[in-house]
Amino acid sequence: MYVVGECRLRALLKERKLSQADLSRRTGYSRSQIGHWINDRKRVGVMGLDKARTIAEVLGLDSPYDLYHWETAPDKATDD
Known part of the structure; x- marks a missing residue:
């Protein structure tokens, strides 16, 4: 199993030389919402698909899943 890790949006914007304002204009999502996804995932949560x-x-x-790092979830003991 996998769990969502850190949002990669900050690094992706930097690689593409785009600002949060640029992304806001291109997507229609507010700068503040984009900033929350970048900085505040624990409070705001993972963005919707x-x-x-x-x-x-x-x-x-290639995929919306590329916006996040993915971590392997620790194995949980199952009660069968």
């Missing part, structure tokens, strides 16, 4: 797909398309990513 519809938003991630829009952002991934704007950034030229």
Whole structure:
């Protein structure tokens, strides 16, 4: 199993030489919302798949899942 890790949006914007304002204009999402995804995931949560797909398309990513680092979840003992 996998769990969502850190949002990669900051690094992706830097690589593409785009600002949060640029992304806001291209997607229609507010700068403050974009900033929350970048800085405040624990409070705001992971962006919805519809938003991630829009952002991934704007950034030229193959998949919306590329917006996050993915971590392997620790194995949980199962009660069978």
